[in-house]
Amino acid sequence: MTEVRALWRHPIKGHGREPLTSVRLTSGQAMPGDRLWAVALDIARLADGEWGPCVNFSRGSKTGAIMAINARLDEASETVTLTHPDRPDLTFRPDHDPAAFLDWVRPLMPPEGTQPSRLMRLDGRGFTDTDYPSVSLLNLASNADLADKMGVPVSPLRWRCNIHLDGLAPWAEFDLIGQRLRIGSAEMTVREPIRRCLATTANPETGLRDLDTLAALNTNWDHQDFGIYAEVTQGGEITLGDQIEVL
Template identity: 65%
Template sequence: MTGRVAALWRHPIKSHGREPLDRVTLTAGQTMPWDRRWAVAHELAKADNSAWSPCAEFSRGAKAASLMAINAQSDPQAGTVTLSHPDRPDLTFDPDGQAQAFLDWVRPLMPVNRAQSTRLVRVSGRGMTDTDYPSVSLLNLASNDAMTQAMDQDISPLRWRGNIHLSGLPAWAEFDWIGHTLRIGEAEVRVREPIKRCMATTANPATGQRDADTLGTLNTRFGHQNFGVYAEVVKSGDIATGDTIEVLT
């Protein structure tokens, strides 16, 4: 079974924007470069820069739907990230040195009845993925098409906040990969587990408004609440849009 890389995405600040890439270098045992490099701790969180923390420690789309409409553009050489949102002016800032500018920018997007964002967290050497191991996420666009058909409405694959979008495969084939190694471009990844989905996916990534019962559809039509799979990079290499994906073992 062979598919292709249809798109590459990273999320410099966890739950606060996505950006497309044409190509990227994956490194064994690491997340995608600059993916979830920072996370936004809320006022009740104990997370700091010392270690990985679970997603409940951070502001995220499951609790604040408007965050889903943020787009990002990072400049690794300058150390800056530019954020855009339909309801906010663009902001370019250094997350390591200008956190307050970001907190002021994002405050109007946060529900007043939720724990408010208070600081940016960055753990040296890894992105703040939802998994306690450094992971990349794979999404099958045919599975997304199955959701669009089942829901009778357009479901953008950006709702799922994945890293690698794949085409040319049967719907839900990705769940058969668990425990197997894939070659993607020059890199190899070991698929570890399905991704159980949360309320963030009910929000439209163009508007930040909840407008689709993705979780109900997954459960009632497909018998699970999973979409996409987490994988661990086991062999370093470059990947680019158009590259093939192949199941090795």
């Protein structure tokens, strides 16, 4: 039996994660509140309301320190609270006070790199890493297998996935590509594997790069894919403990 063990969203792309107990998905959209905002770099050339690839944004592959951010989104007030072990807590409204966020996050950025310049918002589809609205799924058994090969604990939070699955065989998630899934009352089609970057080498508690996850994937499995992307085809509710059915 395969079931949902955890649900996560990331209100500001690359800048914090938030656990959920349930979520209502909508066909053709990302998880509500997931990557609703993104931190554009000073090199970005994107118009408001326009999706763009991750190269335009501040992210953990360039700045490991931001991987230690936790987030909480109050949907009613559209207020976000961020915490980090090296920064004071910050509560702000991204659409109304982006300067407060930029001042808060800049000390975590390497001074020699490109700098964050503004917050952008994209409703519905969010600033996913895919050019289509996606939801990401992680197989906890694959994470455990990787940890066993590396000989150290590997937090599943390194992978920044939305839905953590328990009960699959290790690496069986890749067999789901092209399949339709029903999770709770929602349905989705699995589109592709997730190719991983340097963000996963940073510890989600400290932000320090302490594990070479990419080398471990390439050495043991000859690829650096971890997790899968899916597209929601039928909206519905997903709750912790829901079972996954292949249609």
